[in-house]
Amino acid sequence: MDKNVVLVVFAKILVPFILLFALYVQFHGDFGPGGGFQAGVIFATGIILYALVQGVDRAMAVMPPAVLKPMMAIGVLLYGGVGIASMLLGGHFLDYGFLAHDPIHGQHYGILIIELGVGITVAAVMMVIFYAFMGEQN
Amino acid sequence: MRWRGRPCIPAGIRACPIRSAVIDQVIDVLLLILLVITAIAVVRIKSLFAVVMLFGIYSLITAGIFVVLDAVDVAFTEAAVGAGITTVLMLTTLARTGHKQAPARHSPALPLTVVIITGAVLFWGTQDMPRFADPGAPIHLHVADRYIEAGPEEVGVPNMVTAVLASYRGFDTLGEVAVVFTAGVGVLALLGVRRRRKGDGDG
Known part of the structure; x- marks a missing residue:
């Protein structure tokens, strides 16, 4: 890595901003363009950039595959869980209006949580696919 | 006052429609020309590494077209997924498979005919599509x-x-x-x- 000092230093500066932007896109999706899917991809891109310049092993120390594999499922379960919760509270599947006393608040909570689920699954899947592809080369 | 289905923000009588019409069309044509150039380059270049990078550029230009069409969310997805993560995943795939295209063993006549006929049918089909917006x-x-x-x-x-x-x-x-x-x-x-x-x- 010593031969690409500019690349390594620049990537190091960029990564936190990419991750922060991902969180902004995640939680600002109700107001601006974006949402869980884009946020998940951008978050994964930040970690992948780190892996490309610092090596996969160091990226795996930050985001271990053992953590990412369950996260893949947790996102989907979070999404489905919101659907089940709205059923238990008296509505249809994914009918967020029943999640709070005010239907509009319920919609807000529902959208926030399912977008989080989307973001978690997408980010975890993208990183896992990248790890899998990088795994046995050389 | 509206231009191509979207409201003109400064609802002036002169400034908005004329300016936005010309600029929109110039940008549309430029982006589409770039898209065609990139597509031709993808077909002609044999180095798969370059092809993957060109596909990233293709996605970025497509994202630009979506922005011009006011589909910002789609543009965002195209830029993040098409230009960003797909390029990286394709590059890691190349690292596993090799980055030279195998030389063609058959004549390109039959595939070319199929592509031209399919393209002509699709083009013909667009005549039945509703007008934009x-x-x-x-x-x-x-x-x-x-x-x-x-x-x-x-x-x-x-x-x-x-x-x-x-x-x-x-x-x-x-x-x-x-x-x-x-x-x-x-x-x-x-x-x-x-x-x-x-x-x-x-x-």
């Missing part, structure tokens, strides 16, 4: 009015795209997340993630 197009006559008119009261989210994707079509989006999850599980089942040991050919 036509409010009477079938797709705008079903539920779109409801989303636009009742969305702010029913969902209360300023971004209409989010309201449709996350709330009205929440079940579809759940299916999409399940697809992404399945893709991850599929890659894990086929390749698996192996943590490389120190000194195990780590470069």
